[in-house]
Amino acid sequence: MQDRRSFIKSTSMAGAFMALQSHWIAPRQSHIQSPLQLEIYATNWGFKGSMDEFCAKAKEEGYDGIEVWTPMKENQSLTLIETIEKYNLKLGLLAGNWGSNYHQHYNSFQASLRQAISLHPQFINCHSGKDYFTIEQGQSFIDLSHKHQSKSNIPIYHETHRGRLMYAAHVCNRYIQQNNHLRLTLDISHWCNVHESYLGDIKSTVDQTLAHVDHIHARIGFPQGPQIPDHRDAQFEKAVLAHFNWWDIVVDHKIRENKKLTMTTEFGPPPYMWTQLASGEPLADNWTINRDMMHLWRSRYTKN
Numbered sequence: 001m002q003d004r005r006s007f008i009k010s011t012s013m014a015g016a017f018m019a020l021q022s023h024w025i026a027p028r029q030s031h032i033q034s035p036l037q038l039e040i041y042a043t044n045w046g047f048k049g050s051m052d053e054f055c056a057k058a059k060e061e062g063y064d065g066i067e068v069w070t071p072m073k074e075n076q077s078l079t080l081i082e083t084i085e086k087y088n089l090k091l092g093l094l095a096g097n098w099g100s101n102y103h104q105h106y107n108s109f110q111a112s113l114r115q116a117i118s119l120h121p122q123f124i125n126c127h128s129g130k131d132y133f134t135i136e137q138g139q140s141f142i143d144l145s146h147k148h149q150s151k152s153n154i155p156i157y158h159e160t161h162r163g164r165l166m167y168a169a170h171v172c173n174r175y176i177q178q179n180n181h182l183r184l185t186l187d188i189s190h191w192c193n194v195h196e197s198y199l200g201d202i203k204s205t206v207d208q209t210l211a212h213v214d215h216i217h218a219r220i221g222f223p224q225g226p227q228i229p230d231h232r233d234a235q236f237e238k239a240v241l242a243h244f245n246w247w248d249i250v251v252d253h254k255i256r257e258n259k260k261l262t263m264t265t266e267f268g269p270p271p272y273m274w275t276q277l278a279s280g281e282p283l284a285d286n287w288t289i290n291r292d293m294m295h296l297w298r299s300r301y302t303k304n
Helices: 004-011 051-061 074-086 102-118 135-152 169-178 189-194 200-210 234-257 286-302
Strands: 038-043 065-069 090-095 123-126 156-159 184-186 213-217 261-265
Touching: 038 051, 038 090, 038 286, 051 065, 051 074, 051 286, 065 074, 074 090, 090 102, 102 123, 102 135, 123 213, 135 156, 135 169, 156 184, 156 213, 169 200, 184 200, 189 234, 200 234, 213 234, 234 261, 261 286
Parallel strands: 038 065, 038 261, 065 090, 090 123, 123 156, 184 213, 213 261
Antiparallel strands: none
């Protein structure tokens, strides 16, 4: 991982690096002279309006698409498809599983995948399995998703998320060793929390993971939690630089491979967002934080 001095130098930013007080990280001067194919998606996590209001705002802000949970009811599915078509937005879907035992989780995961595929999204991001499953049980989820991806030709990713199959770097790496085809959604904020570090002592394991990433959830975590309240605050500089270092590596992989990278800005509302003790008011508005992260990514990775 780059240290702060190396990172600042790589941005070629004139004068002092204004930490995050400038609310900006400079465009990246990559040694790979090719454009990044980047699509950025909005989350409706914490949005209080209707689907129409959400899509209208996402379009107005400049997002390419939206990433939402797969609706399991027909009327909700129809509303979703009609609305993204109305605002000319791309669609990414989240699929998950629920139940009190392995078989219930497996069956619900299959139902969720089938419903997601029927809506023809750009990709499906899976909250797959549970962290207490055996490797063999977890493998059955990967086999199932790979079968559905092969039949549908829709990319299906497994997210690095607490409580799920890919909850920790070393566990994810075991699945990668068994499944060279495995593709991931990187939400590395969770691993900072699970491993209670910025992962410096397992760098080689993390690097292997980054080569399997096709989608990113651009939220920033730290050793004591999966989300800092505001990436623009200078006190969180170390966390921000660590995440951009990891994201830089994924971007370089995608440029070399001439493949598209998708990203969802995913800072969440309370309880992910920190709150005032007395009032319970959030310290920042997660929609605004996500919008600024979108612009930060576009500035760093798509402007030369």
